[in-house]
Structure formats: C-alpha cells, structure tokens
Amino acid sequence: MAQELKRGDTVLAVGATGSIGRLVVDELLVRGYTVRALVRDAARARATLPEAVDLVKGDLAAGAGLADAVAGVDGIVLTHGGDGRTVDYEGVRNLLEALGGSRPRIVLMTSMTTSRGSDAFGGVLHWKRRAERLVRAHGAEWTIVRPGWFDNEAPGDTGVVLEQGDATAFSEHRGVARTQIAATLVAALEQEAATRVTLELFAAPGDMPADWAAAFGRLDKDDIDANAGAHDAGIVLADEPAEVLADITRLRA
Numbered sequence: 001m002a003q004e005l006k007r008g009d010t011v012l013a014v015g016a017t018g019s020i021g022r023l024v025v026d027e028l029l030v031r032g033y034t035v036r037a038l039v040r041d042a043a044r045a046r047a048t049l050p051e052a053v054d055l056v057k058g059d060l061a062a063g064a065g066l067a068d069a070v071a072g073v074d075g076i077v078l079t080h081g082g083d084g085r086t087v088d089y090e091g092v093r094n095l096l097e098a099l100g101g102s103r104p105r106i107v108l109m110t111s112m113t114t115s116r117g118s119d120a121f122g123g124v125l126h127w128k129r130r131a132e133r134l135v136r137a138h139g140a141e142w143t144i145v146r147p148g149w150f151d152n153e154a155p156g157d158t159g160v161v162l163e164q165g166d167a168t169a170f171s172e173h174r175g176v177a178r179t180q181i182a183a184t185l186v187a188a189l190e191q192e193a194a195t196r197v198t199l200e201l202f203a204a205p206g207d208m209p210a211d212w213a214a215a216f217g218r219l220d221k222d223d224i225d226a227n228a229g230a231h232d233a234g235i236v237l238a239d240e241p242a243e244v245l246a247d248i249t250r251l252r253a
C-alpha cells in the first residue's frame, strides 16, 4: 500500500459530520480524493455533506457497517468524538478489526494531553490514548495528530507549529483553528515523512507549511517498543488496563 496518497485515491472520513470532519471532507474533495463517509444517520448526513461524498451507514461503537466502510479504501481519517470508552476506544478497535488484512494509511486525531491522560471530560483522554496505542500496534502506517483547543488561536496565528512531548497543559489554553487541523490531517495522508509520527498541533504566527514533507520530517518517529509518541512522558504502556493490553496483543498478531 502506498504511504503517500494522491488525488483519485479513496479516503474514508470517520466523524465526517463533526466540526472537524466536515472540514476534512471539504479539504479531501478540493484535493481530488474520492471521499467516503461513515455515518450513523444517512438522511442527516446527506443534508450536511456534499453530494460527491459516498455515504456508508454504520456505527463505530456497535461495529456496524464497518467492513463496508473500509472496503478498498486507501486511507482513513478519524476525527470522531464520543463518550470515551465505547466510541473513542472500542470504536477504533472495531474499525481496525474490520480492516482484516488490508493496511490503508491511517490518520487519527486525538487531543493535546492524551499521553498524560486526565480524569476531566469523563476520562475521555485515557481512552483516546489507548486508541492511539491500538493504531500503533495494528500495522497500518499511521499519523496521530493531537490538536490544542479548537478555534482558540490568537489573532495573527495563521500558521501552525508541530510539537512532540505533549508537555502543554490544558490550562495554557493553546489553540488551533479547525481549518488548520483539517489541513494538517489531510497533509499527513500525503507524506511518507508523517508515517509513524505522533504530534501536537497548535496555531502559531506565520503561514501554514509550504513544505509539509519538511515540516513532518523534522519530527521524531514514535517509540515502537513503548507504544508511545516520541518524547511522551505520560502514562506508560504497562499501566494500561489488562483488556487494553490484550487488545494490543490481538491486533498485533
């Protein structure tokens, strides 16, 4: 499977009707991809998404429709949001299992502070971190993007900075525009340099990268043995629940 997607390739958008996913769909269409969306309510999605988008009805948490959604895709961009365990974690596990032997390019959006976790927001970050680990274990080439606060960028922050180490606290309120997130997620699909990389994304003064290969290429690759982003200093793999470790082992097999 090619690790650098190009116009004409088929990309599945998961979370396509969401505030980020909707922008990802627009970005994919502008760049000439064939776009498929996993949607729970086709009528509602049809009213939201452009005609060009092929809708597949399904549900991450229930595991419904996922085999049809992933059939033949070259890439998947996941920007879903849910309750933590069933959608953010089990939904990702269900989708990876539905891939069977296929290995499309995967770009997963989680959140800043995911590596360290937090009991805020119902513990959703713990489940997002565990989902990141499933994606790294699975064997498809991945990029994981952890954005800051949506649309909380300072005036004039028209560029982005790609960071690693996940050291920024929520209380710093560092933001990034939704459009900047969508552009970065789609750019990651197209760059070999973005494979096996986990990064935090914040707005910054300046312009969006003109050379995404260079922007991603400056980052370090994930720590495969630790199943973590490069320089992550948060919760270690051994401290994840036994069921998560079992899922990782099964997906690796």
Ligand SMILES: NC(=O)c1ccc[n+]([C@@H]2O[C@H](COP(=O)([O-])OP(=O)(O)OC[C@H]3O[C@@H](n4cnc5c(N)ncnc54)[C@H](OP(=O)(O)O)[C@@H]3O)[C@@H](O)[C@H]2O)c1
Pocket: 014, 015, 016, 017, 018, 019, 020, 021, 038, 039, 040, 041, 058, 059, 060, 061, 062, 079, 080, 081, 082, 087, 091, 110, 111, 112, 124, 147, 148, 149, 150
């Ligand atoms: N707000 C912030 O500042 C911030 C910062 C960093 C990260 N985040 C994270 O960003 C994530 C997504 O944000 P967003 O604003 O795009 O979310 P959103 O607008 O709430 O959209 C969520 C998307 O997930 C889909 N979804 C939910 N449950 C599903 C299921 N069981 N099966 C299939 N699809 C399902 C929804 O589909 P339906 O249309 O069917 O509901 C929708 O498309 C959240 O998890 C949040 O934690 C937020």
